[in-house]
Amino acid sequence: MNFLLATEPVAKLVETSTEAASTSADTVMLLLTVFVLAVFIGVEVITKIPPTLHTPLMSGSNAISGIALVGAVLAAGSGDSMLPKILGCVAVTLATINVVGGFMVTHRMLGMFRRKD
Amino acid sequence: MNFLLATEPVAKLVETSTEAASTSADTVMLLLTVFVLAVFIGVEVITKIPPTLHTPLMSGSNAISGIALVGAVLAAGSGDSMLPKILGCVAVTLATINVVGGFMVTHRMLGMFRRKD
């Protein structure tokens, strides 16, 4: 048994699993760690982007935020009840507009920058 | 139940817990994610460090690698059998030398840089 988990008795773990996948303490903290690290990366990388490229950055990062599409696909495709699936479908549509439109317009814009190289 | 875990049947989860805390797929992947993100941060931050500070960087990051001390403390302090505890104790000593010596000598070195400000 590894050290960290050693502090939680086995009973606790069984209990967790009977709660059927309620996110365990460990996972949330790991996700939080991932979040904090990603923010650091974002700050480091984005402060290096020159002002010339700020509009493409805005539209490009906007497109990335359409990543909610992943969640939308899961919502629209799983479960049995209709309501959440319809919500999911609307979400898929909206997120896809965001993603496709965002990356395409950024590409168009950047094409203008490149032509003069 | 959340989407990702929904793909694993509950039976699987109970099984995992009877294996008594063998690291689950999820955790390992999360740890891998943390690793990759941390490498990115390392590369971004360290490429910004000027050559003047490369020796302090070397000794400072050397001190940070003494973080194995955390594992050493756990090894030296837990369990019942003597052998691993003694291994842990040796590890605590070595890692502490690394940490204390590393940070102190880096401090001494950086003090030399600062004096002339």
Add this chain to the structure above:
Amino acid sequence: MDPRLVQLAYLVSAVLFILGLKGLTRPRSAVRGNLLGACGLLVAVVVTLFGAGLDYRLIVGGLVVGTVIGAVFAIRVQMTEMPQMVALFNGFGGAASTLVAGANLVQTDSFGADTLVATALSGMIGAVTFSGSLIAWGKLKEFRQLEEIRIPAQQIVNALLVLSCVGLTVFMANGDGSTMTVVAYWGISALALLLGVTLVVSIGGADMPVVIALLNSYSGLAAAATGFVLSNTVLIISGSLVGASGLILTRIMCVAMNRSLPNVLFGTMGSSGSTLNADDVYANVKSTSAEEVAMLLEVANRVVIVPGYGMAVAQAQHTVSDLRKILVARQVEVDFAIHPVAGRMPGHMNVLLAEANVPYEALREMDEINPTMEQADVTIVLGANDVVNPLARTDPQSAIAGMPIIDADKSRTVIVIKRSLSPGFAKIPNPLFAAENTLMLFEDGRKAIQDIINALNES
């Protein structure tokens, strides 16, 4: 598919996003960076589609409709309309997060407190982003009705809305996934929709860029919150990258305007103690003609062009690019001086001028060009106003006091092209227009430049 493989693919996708943003750090690698980001999204979506047994009917429908609409938007949009488009898309992203968290809540039977809080946050931030972005979009489209909306006791209304959302979140955190929890969720979302409206509707139109960058950041945070709901790392990572990007752009704009973020969001521009009166300031304005400007340009060695929001309004970027080519062909050195907040979006002028084929070596940043403004024979201010207003340097009472400006006034001759003496966004008079060495060319930006070109060609 093995859930580990799915997670590995998500990690690959997150790495692609990071590499994509790194690509944006240089114009040369930017196109590839954007494509890497798009690949990252493709990987994430494809893996999700095939990672679990899903019912594809609704998904495919949504994907097809969304792709068509998105593509049409992207192909049709004018570069001058970028701020509007980003605002609109932003809103869609936020709405998607709210809907996903809501759908997930209905589909599950039980939830930990963590997940419920994340769900509430996702709904709230997503909804604020959605309604706030729509209002920002409307303001940029200059819908008259929006300007007239006044919220009574606005700060109190906002505070009440926020408090109610927090209260409902606490209620949800102790919930059991019952109908009440679901109702609380939609309650939070509805209140947040309202909050988005009340927050944005009273902010001045010209501050919309700051609002949009902030909302961009929010749409990222909403995606990250949804990631916590779904224990999904790629959502968390890309959400926080976008969150950081939006916040940094917001800060850059605030610094360039020498204002604090609260001042932008809640501040009252124009309540300056300055006693300057437009009539006094503009007593000695000299106006000029395209022909006279052409004569000045003919004898100039170095010309600096300062574009501003008016160039975007007049769609004068192509014409001014032609003017630059003609002058360069006559051995004149021509630079564009780009103020960080010229226009209505960070980097707005750069995009417009790049669209018009001006090489980016000719676009000079403020800090770089200011020390050389005294060597400029002629400076053409094209639809810019606040970003060349010397009051920022001289009048500590002014609304733009301390804002760094382009030192157009220091060049030998200044030509200001605008349609009237009406003020810029900051609503204050501009002494540059009446300066000793300034000549005004009252005309629409594109027409004025075209006239100058014609005059140059005739002579």
Add this chain to the structure above:
Amino acid sequence: MDPRLVQLAYLVSAVLFILGLKGLTRPRSAVRGNLLGACGLLVAVVVTLFGAGLDYRLIVGGLVVGTVIGAVFAIRVQMTEMPQMVALFNGFGGAASTLVAGANLVQTDSFGADTLVATALSGMIGAVTFSGSLIAWGKLKEFRQLEEIRIPAQQIVNALLVLSCVGLTVFMANGDGSTMTVVAYWGISALALLLGVTLVVSIGGADMPVVIALLNSYSGLAAAATGFVLSNTVLIISGSLVGASGLILTRIMCVAMNRSLPNVLFGTMGSSGSTLNADDVYANVKSTSAEEVAMLLEVANRVVIVPGYGMAVAQAQHTVSDLRKILVARQVEVDFAIHPVAGRMPGHMNVLLAEANVPYEALREMDEINPTMEQADVTIVLGANDVVNPLARTDPQSAIAGMPIIDADKSRTVIVIKRSLSPGFAKIPNPLFAAENTLMLFEDGRKAIQDIINALNES
């Protein structure tokens, strides 16, 4: 303590490490950065101590002994001995990782394949780091015996060792935590210890800095692997930060020497096809005296000093700092030209000169000072050799061909201070010593500079 609180504290500690490294990006914030890093470690250790019910007897013993030894080392060490010290500490860190993973393996009953692989990696990388670092330390201490060790069929031995380790790892991955698994683990560690020796022992002494940076990176990776064993994020994060740092330093050194990493690790320096003979090259060497140098300095306006490994050997940094002060007092402009791989460690010269109170504005990087070398009246090369060897530019057959150098030869007069005509690390002759405008001062570095100071004071 609530395991979540422990994890939160680990996250705080990881953030402190990141902020600490960010602090090192500027000399002004570097001291604080190092302290932040130390705080990060303190937080992690304290939380671990109180996070679970531990038996403190052995721990406290280890902590006290380690602190005393570490502190004594840190206070006593000479700045010239930094490379040795880093090598030694590196080794300790690696050994700790191996021991921790081993102890953990004995303490558990069952393990997943992931964890077992991580354990094997931790043991292997840690052990290679340990023995490799000790050898590197010994080489830097110039233990004669080490130089004489020759491993027969070295590449084959290395390959066999690596393969055996991999084989044992596969065996472990399918293991069940039984005694055999534990035996396999210690087998891996023992083989890796051997591997560390065979890898490092045949690398040339002057390439040790590269080896040390690489081993530094390994010690980080070993800690990260241990983090996977313990599911501990702070180990993973700080381990990968160190891993990245070591790799980047390695790359910087390789680029500065214009060599590839494999060439450093397995390459055979000196097998160049160059036909240059030292006797021919040194036919016209002119030597000089401290008095003559003092006379040259008296009439100079700009002096550049190029320090090299010889300055470290001679411990001449304080003396040369005095010389700089005297010259500056006489209105002479004095710069130090720092080559990125001068000395035996990246930044080696900077630390020594900082120790001797030379302000860091006076330390100029190669790329910055090279374009101005023609304006130098006198350049003093103090114990440097390869980094000023013009063959790097002119002789494509040379062992250092293509290595960027400091253009000392371009200045009006060059004074080279070294004890003899013996070559530097690259073992090739240096035509600079016989150049038209070069004068040699054959003397120990510190004594030579002191003599020049005396001569200057007498005149």
